[in-house]
Amino acid sequence: MAKQNKAYKFRIYPTDEQVVMIHKTFGCVRFVYNKMLAERIETYAKLKDDKEALRKVKHPTPAKYKTEFEWLKEVDSLALANAQVILEKA
Template sequence: LLAKTFGCVRFVYNKMLAERRDTYEQFKGDKEALKKQKFPTPAKYKEEFAWLKEVDSLALANAQLNLQ
């Protein structure tokens, strides 16, 4: 269970980081538009990747906090 949780946290962290990088590349010339962007939460990924529901949601939420 711990290995699965750590793997899911790493997966969510990397997905969120990739989306933030893509958003930065898209809006890097416009700092105001970049500040207004909303970033996804781990719950967004649970719709696409059902196996994320098998681990503790607080662990996934902490991945978002650590990324910020």
């Protein structure tokens, strides 16, 4: 007898406050991802001929941007950290 797979669907009904927070979080994650990507592209353009120096570059973390952009402190730091992880995998 074959095992049957089951699937579950969940639906959430966020409050108006939660909807605002979700939008802020997605916006901040998108901003941090794009900012980090732009810095990596810029670093690569400067160091593309020096492979050794390129390997030694320390890329910034999302925490670096919180001092410059205060509004990033409003959202969950793990969401911003995941943007960095996703960028590194890409």
